Amino acid sequence: MALAMAARRWPRTMPFSQQIRHFPSGCAHANVSYKLMPMPRLSPSMSRGVLERWHLSAGDQISTYDLVCDVSTDELLDEPSSPTFVLEVESHEDGWLAKVLVAEGGAAAPDMPIAVICENEEDVHLFKDFSVLKGEQVPTGSFCWQAFLKKDTGD
Numbered sequence: 001m002a003l004a005m006a007a008r009r010w011p012r013t014m015p016f017s018q019q020i021r022h023f024p025s026g027c028a029h030a031n032v033s034y035k036l037m038p039m040p041r042l043s044p045s046m047s048r049g050v051l052e053r054w055h056l057s058a059g060d061q062i063s064t065y066d067l068v069c070d071v072s073t074d075e076l077l078d079e080p081s082s083p084t085f086v087l088e089v090e091s092h093e094d095g096w097l098a099k100v101l102v103a104e105g106g107a108a109a110p111d112m113p114i115a116v117i118c119e120n121e122e123d124v125h126l127f128k129d130f131s132v133l134k135g136e137q138v139p140t141g142s143f144c145w146q147a148f149l150k151k152d153t154g155d
Helices: 121-127
Strands: 033-038 049-054 067-073 085-091 095-100 113-118 145-149
Touching: 067 113, 095 121, 113 121
Parallel strands: none
Antiparallel strands: 033 113, 049 067, 067 085, 085 145, 095 113
8 A cells, every 4th residue: 555645736936925815904913925735635535634733833833844733634545444554744844833733633714723833933823813714724835745644663
């Protein structure tokens, strides 16, 4: 059984400023930019994933190829009795982990926001009380990631 890595890609020439969101106009922080990290869609049939572990904490810097979190799903294979797989998710983005929206052990549907990434370290504190609208999804291609099947170490 071969499992391919899951990745979302967009033209790497697109500047960060064209991929980000801003606080609403008129807000004191209207010039602060951020991105929402989605629950990875690890397979076409996946309806939810469980966040097993965060490798980073709020305030930590994220660099390209950093492991960000581990996600598990029993829907990786399109089979009725599929086992649960854990995948390591790495970022292909740079920034600062401003806020974790889904805690370890929490579940979310694919493309639902699980974290907030901001561009500047000095803006991290602005996201302490940040929340997303119920049902808000992260647009496809707005956050680049890659997942790898985690090797079972028996622990």
